[in-house]
Amino acid sequence: MLNKLIISLTFSFLLSQDYPVLGSSQSLDFMTWNVENYPKHNQTNSYIIDIINQINIDIIAFQEIENQNSFNNLINQLNGNWIGYRADQNSNWGELSYAINLDEIEVIEAYNILNQDQYFFAYRPPYVLEFIYQGIDYVMINNHFKCCGDGELDLNDSSDEEYRRLISNQLLEEYVNDTYPNKRVIILGDLNDSLTDEEEDNVFWNFLNSDLFLFADYSIANGTSSNWSFPGWPSHIDHILISNELFIDFENSDILTFKVDDYLLGGINTYDNYISDHRPVFMRFDFGNNIQGDINSDGTLDILDVIAIVNLVLGDQYNEFADMNYDGMLNVMDVVIVVNSILN
Structure with a gap:
């Protein structure tokens, strides 16, 4: 009995870490996080709860949420007023999901789009969250694109992994332009490919070549591999894309790969064993006194x-x-x- 108590206390100590405060009350704070085969361990929730409770965040777009009960337990144990949305609550597959802090965010609705084209999305159709922050409407689109491939885009093979990701991007661009022409749109998720491939093999070329969209994390993708989101096979495949309605706000923003493993005893091995093989990518739009519509910059909208x-x-x-x-x-x-x- 004493040995079990010592082991339990020791494990609780190992779980309890100090994480940085990433967000603030003056910013819209969100991240995309593929939590591999969630929950991959019976202690996964303990780690994730500890992380979320410390970093000060408004929305998390998850991928690979497999267990509804575990997800419910996660949401219920977070500090503050949180709600969870999962694309299919009756599924045991890795579903697209959201955790939302209602102290800062007003949810309008959550729904799937492009269901008729889900083959290209590896049967994980994009999951939309419409919400309001500081009186402004936003649209967030969570994705988990088809994985794998040989790095070469084959336009003549509909089963080619790169081709499926290419079509996914083209479908998203068309849908966003048609459906949310003047909305502030954030497209994010595990997009399973690099932003920096040459044009002939770059599945994101339609977005990269557009004046209406911008990859907020391009500097990460083009930077040192130590800051990439998928450390096991060093690559940066988790992305955040914004529409032109957010370009001005992007000037007062921060984006980073949240290297949770840097704060864990055991580092990347602990992270990979208990949490995920992907690191989250975090972004904040820091409004401060620059509240959208605050023309006289007095910090209030009136x-x-x-x-x-x-x-x-x-x-x-x-x-x-x-x-x-x-x-x-x-x-x-x-x-x-x-x-x-x-x-x-």
């Missing part, structure tokens, strides 16, 4: 901002922070968006 933007419109003056729909001009539509943000 009638004074309406007056400020009306004066800009009447004076035919352009201000990028007042261009609420990012159409390159200031007009009554921008005024309406500011008013709606205040009312919401």
